[in-house]
Amino acid sequence: MKNLCILLFSSLLIVSCSSSVSKNTNDKRLLTEEINTIYNQKKFNGFAVSIVDEKGTLYENGFGLSDVENNKKYTAETIQNIGSVSKTFVGIALLKAQELGKLKLDDSIDKYLSFKVVNSKFTDAKITIRELATHTSSITDNEFYSSKNYYLKSNQNLTGLKMSFDDDQTFNPSDSIVSMKSFFENVLTKNGKWNKDSFSAHKPGTIYEYSNVGTTLAAYIIEQATGQPFKEFTKKYILEPLKMKDSGWKFEDIDFSKFSRLYENPTTPLPYYELITYPDGGFITNVNDLSKYLTELIKGYNGNGTILTKESYVEYFKPQLSESNFRERNTKNPYNESYNVGIFMGFGYTGYIGHTGGDPGTMSMMFFDPKTNLGRIMIFNTNFSDKEGNKAFFDIWNAMENIRVN
Numbered sequence: 001m002k003n004l005c006i007l008l009f010s011s012l013l014i015v016s017c018s019s020s021v022s023k024n025t026n027d028k029r030l031l032t033e034e035i036n037t038i039y040n041q042k043k044f045n046g047f048a049v050s051i052v053d054e055k056g057t058l059y060e061n062g063f064g065l066s067d068v069e070n071n072k073k074y075t076a077e078t079i080q081n082i083g084s085v086s087k088t089f090v091g092i093a094l095l096k097a098q099e100l101g102k103l104k105l106d107d108s109i110d111k112y113l114s115f116k117v118v119n120s121k122f123t124d125a126k127i128t129i130r131e132l133a134t135h136t137s138s139i140t141d142n143e144f145y146s147s148k149n150y151y152l153k154s155n156q157n158l159t160g161l162k163m164s165f166d167d168d169q170t171f172n173p174s175d176s177i178v179s180m181k182s183f184f185e186n187v188l189t190k191n192g193k194w195n196k197d198s199f200s201a202h203k204p205g206t207i208y209e210y211s212n213v214g215t216t217l218a219a220y221i222i223e224q225a226t227g228q229p230f231k232e233f234t235k236k237y238i239l240e241p242l243k244m245k246d247s248g249w250k251f252e253d254i255d256f257s258k259f260s261r262l263y264e265n266p267t268t269p270l271p272y273y274e275l276i277t278y279p280d281g282g283f284i285t286n287v288n289d290l291s292k293y294l295t296e297l298i299k300g301y302n303g304n305g306t307i308l309t310k311e312s313y314v315e316y317f318k319p320q321l322s323e324s325n326f327r328e329r330n331t332k333n334p335y336n337e338s339y340n341v342g343i344f345m346g347f348g349y350t351g352y353i354g355h356t357g358g359d360p361g362t363m364s365m366m367f368f369d370p371k372t373n374l375g376r377i378m379i380f381n382t383n384f385s386d387k388e389g390n391k392a393f394f395d396i397w398n399a400m401e402n403i404r405v406n
Helices: 002-010 013-018 028-039 083-099 129-133 143-148 180-188 212-226 230-239 287-301 310-317 387-402
Strands: 046-053 056-067 150-152 263-265 273-275 353-359 362-369 374-380
Touching (some): 028 056, 028 387, 056 287, 083 362, 143 180, 212 230, 287 310, 374 387
Antiparallel strands (some): 353 362
């Protein structure tokens, strides 16, 4: 679903980019006023934004409501899941595990799995970790990714809430959750009961095909290689060094009182949920913490990072693919991160580096411009599917680009 959400608002981007009414300004107060004006169109219930550079956060603010029913404000401290921006953490974790000597990107995934993952159309082709990290593994997201992956947070009031999203995503009972390993055995192995259309018709290593399941398999391999749960590994090597104190992967890891209600649209609240495949889109954070992370990424791009070596950051940000790896390349949308890819890090055709995210009730963007070292983040608690919502979304994004901050 994360990829479908991204494609939806990406397909409308041309309209919004060409119609932004933002004006250059050097006043943060005027930026806040401009964003408030856009918010007052009531296309979203709540969101937060930030602008960062290599030195830190230049601007951050929250707008609207995190809980409409209880009139609770959405602030820079409000937390929620951020969709596929989460994948960038998997890339950092892979390279940290490689630094520690626990794995190599060009290892076959067979080395770390107790079950067999093979594309039946290419039985002699070994899938590598690098192919997972560049979405060229031939592993696809089948119908069971949406129907079996999302499950409800336990002990919540479900009165009046929908048990599905966008018709094809089901929120399953909390007691029906299976382990990540069981999910993979059902989806990816020859005799798995959910293995329909789990692989594409392309040989592993040849064609870019965005894969949430492949992303999570990479995180599972980190667990097998290091002997640590993925969430604990990332806490030790990413969150704690960057002082991301309000962030985590599970409800038990965060202060739930700060968590935003999520909305299918401004009038339809959704239940609280988690994912079996949480590494592909379930990172919980706020704009304050995510700004620290983006500042670190900009530092790393420029050779000054702190959580990976210079060599690892070079690999992380190195475009891994060529024209032949794409069936079709998007050269119209500057914020489609699939023009090329690093190690779970995306590149737009204009050179912007980062990722987008979408999930039930979640829309997010995180990019920086390597020419200016300025980065932007937006995190929304409301989905949209119309041109007006798309325009408002990118008017906010463009307003942040146009401001001149010191």
